[in-house]
Amino acid sequence: MKAAQQNFRFDSRLCNVTDVAKAARRLCEENAVCDAHAAAVELALVEAVNNAIEHGYQGEPGHELAVEVFLNDSAVHVTVSEQGIGMAREPSGELPPPDQVNGRGWFLIRRCMDEVSYKSERGINTVYMCRYLR
Amino acid sequence: MNIAIRTINRRIVVALSGRVVVETAGDIRHRLHTLVEGDNRELIINLSEVDFMDSTGLSVLISTNERAEARGGKVSLSALPREIRALIELTRLHEIFEIFEDDLAAAGGPACVEW
DSSP states (O other), rough: OEEEEEEEEEESGGGGGGHHHHHHHHHHTTOOOOOOHHHHHHHHHHHHHHHHHIIIIITSSSOOOEEEEEEEEEEEEEEEEEOSOSSSEEEEEEOOTTTTOOOOHHHHHHOOOOOEEEETTTEEEEEEEEEEEE | EEEEEEEEETTTEEEEEESSSSHHHHHHHHHHHHHTTOOOOEEEEEEEEEEEHHHHHHHHHHHHHHHHHHHEEEEEEESSOHHHHHHHTTGGGGGTSSESSSSHHHHTOOOEEOO
Protein backbone atom coordinates (compact mmCIF):
# COMPACT_ATOMS: atom_id res chain seq x y z
CA MET A 1 0.00 0.00 0.00
CA LYS A 2 1.26 3.45 -0.87
CA ALA A 3 0.81 6.28 1.59
CA ALA A 4 -2.23 8.44 0.98
CA GLN A 5 -3.53 11.64 2.48
CA GLN A 6 -6.63 13.78 2.24
CA ASN A 7 -7.28 17.10 3.95
CA PHE A 8 -10.68 18.70 4.51
CA ARG A 9 -11.62 22.22 5.54
CA PHE A 10 -15.30 22.88 6.08
CA ASP A 11 -17.86 24.97 7.92
CA SER A 12 -19.05 23.88 11.36
CA ARG A 13 -22.42 22.57 10.18
CA LEU A 14 -23.53 19.10 11.20
CA CYS A 15 -24.72 18.48 7.64
CA ASN A 16 -21.05 18.47 6.53
CA VAL A 17 -20.03 15.61 8.83
CA THR A 18 -21.39 12.81 6.66
CA ASP A 19 -19.60 14.02 3.51
CA VAL A 20 -16.26 14.17 5.31
CA ALA A 21 -16.81 10.79 6.97
CA LYS A 22 -17.73 9.13 3.68
CA ALA A 23 -14.73 10.65 1.92
CA ALA A 24 -12.41 9.40 4.67
CA ARG A 25 -13.89 5.92 4.46
CA ARG A 26 -13.56 5.95 0.68
CA LEU A 27 -9.88 6.88 1.05
CA CYS A 28 -9.42 3.88 3.33
CA GLU A 29 -11.26 1.53 0.98
CA GLU A 30 -9.38 2.75 -2.09
CA ASN A 31 -6.14 1.97 -0.29
CA ALA A 32 -7.07 -1.57 0.73
CA VAL A 33 -7.83 -0.85 4.38
CA CYS A 34 -10.19 -3.64 5.46
CA ASP A 35 -13.82 -2.99 6.40
CA ALA A 36 -13.33 -3.39 10.14
CA HIS A 37 -10.54 -0.81 10.28
CA ALA A 38 -12.34 1.56 7.90
CA ALA A 39 -15.57 1.37 9.92
CA ALA A 40 -13.72 2.09 13.17
CA VAL A 41 -11.93 5.08 11.66
CA GLU A 42 -15.19 6.46 10.25
CA LEU A 43 -16.98 6.19 13.60
CA ALA A 44 -14.13 7.81 15.55
CA LEU A 45 -13.88 10.61 13.00
CA VAL A 46 -17.64 11.28 13.15
CA GLU A 47 -17.60 11.40 16.95
CA ALA A 48 -14.61 13.74 17.04
CA VAL A 49 -16.12 16.12 14.47
CA ASN A 50 -19.51 16.05 16.20
CA ASN A 51 -17.77 16.99 19.46
CA ALA A 52 -15.86 19.79 17.75
CA ILE A 53 -19.06 21.30 16.36
CA GLU A 54 -21.36 20.70 19.32
CA HIS A 55 -18.94 21.51 22.13
CA GLY A 56 -16.05 23.41 20.54
CA TYR A 57 -18.34 25.72 18.57
CA GLN A 58 -21.48 25.11 20.67
CA GLY A 59 -23.38 24.09 17.55
CA GLU A 60 -22.81 27.40 15.78
CA PRO A 61 -22.22 27.37 12.02
CA GLY A 62 -19.76 29.80 10.48
CA HIS A 63 -16.57 28.43 12.03
CA GLU A 64 -13.85 26.42 10.35
CA LEU A 65 -12.93 22.80 11.02
CA ALA A 66 -9.92 20.99 9.62
CA VAL A 67 -9.64 17.22 9.27
CA GLU A 68 -6.55 15.43 8.00
CA VAL A 69 -6.47 11.73 7.20
CA PHE A 70 -3.13 10.08 6.47
CA LEU A 71 -2.62 6.36 5.99
CA ASN A 72 0.20 4.01 5.14
CA ASP A 73 0.95 0.31 5.56
CA SER A 74 0.95 0.42 9.31
CA ALA A 75 -1.76 2.86 10.44
CA VAL A 76 -4.49 5.38 9.71
CA HIS A 77 -3.86 8.75 11.36
CA VAL A 78 -6.66 11.31 11.79
CA THR A 79 -6.49 14.84 13.21
CA VAL A 80 -9.51 17.05 13.87
CA SER A 81 -8.81 20.72 14.63
CA GLU A 82 -11.03 23.61 15.64
CA GLN A 83 -10.60 27.03 17.22
CA GLY A 84 -13.58 27.03 19.54
CA ILE A 85 -13.92 26.42 23.26
CA GLY A 86 -11.16 24.07 24.33
CA MET A 87 -11.47 21.34 26.94
CA ALA A 88 -9.79 21.72 30.31
CA ARG A 89 -8.60 18.11 30.05
CA GLU A 90 -8.95 15.10 27.85
CA PRO A 91 -12.19 13.20 28.65
CA SER A 92 -11.68 9.80 30.24
CA GLY A 93 -13.91 7.97 27.81
CA GLU A 94 -15.58 5.72 30.35
CA LEU A 95 -18.63 3.80 29.17
CA PRO A 96 -21.79 5.19 30.81
CA PRO A 97 -24.48 2.81 32.13
CA PRO A 98 -26.67 1.38 29.34
CA ASP A 99 -29.70 3.45 30.33
CA GLN A 100 -27.83 6.77 30.32
CA VAL A 101 -28.96 8.65 27.22
CA ASN A 102 -25.77 10.54 26.29
CA GLY A 103 -22.03 10.48 26.85
CA ARG A 104 -20.64 7.72 24.61
CA GLY A 105 -18.68 9.80 22.11
CA TRP A 106 -15.27 9.66 23.76
CA PHE A 107 -15.77 6.05 24.77
CA LEU A 108 -16.29 5.14 21.11
CA ILE A 109 -13.30 7.21 19.99
CA ARG A 110 -11.06 5.41 22.47
CA ARG A 111 -12.39 1.96 21.60
CA CYS A 112 -12.11 2.52 17.86
CA MET A 113 -8.58 3.95 17.87
CA ASP A 114 -5.29 2.70 19.32
CA GLU A 115 -3.84 6.12 20.11
CA VAL A 116 -5.85 9.21 21.09
CA SER A 117 -4.54 12.54 22.31
CA TYR A 118 -5.85 16.07 22.73
CA LYS A 119 -3.96 19.33 22.81
CA SER A 120 -4.87 22.98 22.90
CA GLU A 121 -2.17 25.37 21.69
CA ARG A 122 -2.42 29.02 20.62
CA GLY A 123 -6.18 28.78 20.37
CA ILE A 124 -6.20 25.67 18.18
CA ASN A 125 -7.70 22.53 19.72
CA THR A 126 -6.63 19.28 18.08
CA VAL A 127 -7.69 15.67 18.55
CA TYR A 128 -5.16 13.20 17.15
CA MET A 129 -6.23 9.59 16.62
CA CYS A 130 -4.40 6.62 15.17
CA ARG A 131 -5.58 3.10 14.34
CA TYR A 132 -2.94 0.46 13.75
CA LEU A 133 -3.47 -1.76 10.71
CA ARG A 134 -2.38 -5.09 12.13
CA MET B 1 -32.73 8.74 6.11
CA ASN B 2 -36.12 7.09 5.59
CA ILE B 3 -38.63 5.87 8.13
CA ALA B 4 -41.22 3.23 7.18
CA ILE B 5 -43.94 2.06 9.55
CA ARG B 6 -46.00 -1.13 9.42
CA THR B 7 -47.86 -3.35 11.87
CA ILE B 8 -47.20 -7.01 12.67
CA ASN B 9 -49.43 -8.74 15.21
CA ARG B 10 -50.64 -5.35 16.34
CA ARG B 11 -47.09 -4.29 17.10
CA ILE B 12 -45.74 -1.20 15.36
CA VAL B 13 -42.55 -1.86 13.42
CA VAL B 14 -40.49 1.18 12.49
CA ALA B 15 -37.89 0.48 9.82
CA LEU B 16 -35.05 3.00 9.72
CA SER B 17 -32.69 3.23 6.77
CA GLY B 18 -29.55 5.13 5.87
CA ARG B 19 -27.47 6.96 8.45
CA VAL B 20 -28.75 7.44 12.00
CA VAL B 21 -26.43 10.25 13.04
CA VAL B 22 -26.45 13.64 14.69
CA GLU B 23 -27.64 15.27 11.47
CA THR B 24 -30.72 13.04 11.14
CA ALA B 25 -31.33 12.29 14.83
CA GLY B 26 -33.71 15.17 15.53
CA ASP B 27 -36.28 14.04 13.00
CA ILE B 28 -36.00 10.37 13.95
CA ARG B 29 -36.25 11.17 17.67
CA HIS B 30 -39.38 13.24 17.09
CA ARG B 31 -41.04 10.46 15.05
CA LEU B 32 -40.17 7.70 17.52
CA HIS B 33 -41.12 9.69 20.62
CA THR B 34 -44.43 10.65 19.03
CA LEU B 35 -45.18 6.97 18.41
CA VAL B 36 -44.41 5.77 21.95
CA GLU B 37 -46.22 8.70 23.50
CA GLY B 38 -49.29 7.74 21.49
CA ASP B 39 -50.76 4.27 21.70
CA ASN B 40 -47.60 2.44 20.64
CA ARG B 41 -45.62 1.82 23.80
CA GLU B 42 -44.46 -1.60 22.46
CA LEU B 43 -42.26 -0.61 19.55
CA ILE B 44 -40.06 -2.71 17.26
CA ILE B 45 -37.28 -0.83 15.51
CA ASN B 46 -35.93 -2.61 12.44
CA LEU B 47 -32.35 -1.57 11.68
CA SER B 48 -31.64 -3.85 8.71
CA GLU B 49 -31.20 -0.93 6.28
CA VAL B 50 -29.20 1.29 8.61
CA ASP B 51 -25.69 1.57 7.23
CA PHE B 52 -24.14 3.79 9.89
CA MET B 53 -24.98 4.91 13.42
CA ASP B 54 -23.12 7.23 15.79
CA SER B 55 -23.50 7.87 19.52
CA THR B 56 -26.33 10.32 18.88
CA GLY B 57 -28.20 7.56 17.06
CA LEU B 58 -27.72 5.34 20.10
CA SER B 59 -29.09 8.16 22.27
CA VAL B 60 -32.25 8.25 20.16
CA LEU B 61 -32.84 4.53 20.75
CA ILE B 62 -32.21 4.85 24.50
CA SER B 63 -34.45 7.90 24.99
CA THR B 64 -37.25 6.22 23.02
CA ASN B 65 -36.98 3.14 25.22
CA GLU B 66 -36.95 5.35 28.32
CA ARG B 67 -40.25 6.92 27.24
CA ALA B 68 -41.76 3.56 26.35
CA GLU B 69 -40.79 2.10 29.74
CA ALA B 70 -42.27 5.10 31.54
CA ARG B 71 -45.58 4.06 29.94
CA GLY B 72 -45.17 0.38 30.79
CA GLY B 73 -43.89 -0.59 27.36
CA LYS B 74 -40.53 -1.33 25.75
CA VAL B 75 -38.55 -1.00 22.55
CA SER B 76 -37.17 -4.09 20.79
CA LEU B 77 -34.57 -4.07 18.02
CA SER B 78 -34.65 -6.37 15.01
CA ALA B 79 -32.50 -7.37 12.04
CA LEU B 80 -29.30 -5.65 13.08
CA PRO B 81 -26.53 -5.42 10.46
CA ARG B 82 -23.16 -6.72 11.66
CA GLU B 83 -21.61 -3.29 12.31
CA ILE B 84 -24.67 -2.04 14.19
CA ARG B 85 -24.85 -5.19 16.31
CA ALA B 86 -21.17 -4.74 17.19
CA LEU B 87 -21.85 -1.14 18.22
CA ILE B 88 -24.84 -2.16 20.37
CA GLU B 89 -22.80 -4.86 22.12
CA LEU B 90 -19.74 -2.65 22.56
CA THR B 91 -21.87 -0.08 24.40
CA ARG B 92 -23.74 -2.83 26.33
CA LEU B 93 -27.12 -1.70 25.03
CA HIS B 94 -28.11 -5.36 24.55
CA GLU B 95 -28.62 -5.21 28.34
CA ILE B 96 -31.61 -2.90 27.94
CA PHE B 97 -32.97 -3.87 24.51
CA GLU B 98 -34.36 -7.22 23.44
CA ILE B 99 -32.75 -8.03 20.12
CA PHE B 100 -34.37 -10.28 17.50
CA GLU B 101 -33.28 -11.74 14.18
CA ASP B 102 -36.33 -10.38 12.39
CA ASP B 103 -39.60 -8.51 12.91
CA LEU B 104 -41.70 -11.66 13.12
CA ALA B 105 -39.67 -13.02 16.01
CA ALA B 106 -39.83 -9.60 17.69
CA ALA B 107 -43.62 -9.52 17.29
CA GLY B 108 -43.92 -12.91 18.91
CA GLY B 109 -45.10 -15.38 16.33
CA PRO B 110 -46.99 -16.05 13.11
CA ALA B 111 -47.56 -12.78 11.41
CA CYS B 112 -50.60 -10.82 10.51
CA VAL B 113 -48.97 -8.02 8.56
CA GLU B 114 -50.77 -4.76 7.86
CA TRP B 115 -49.07 -2.26 5.58
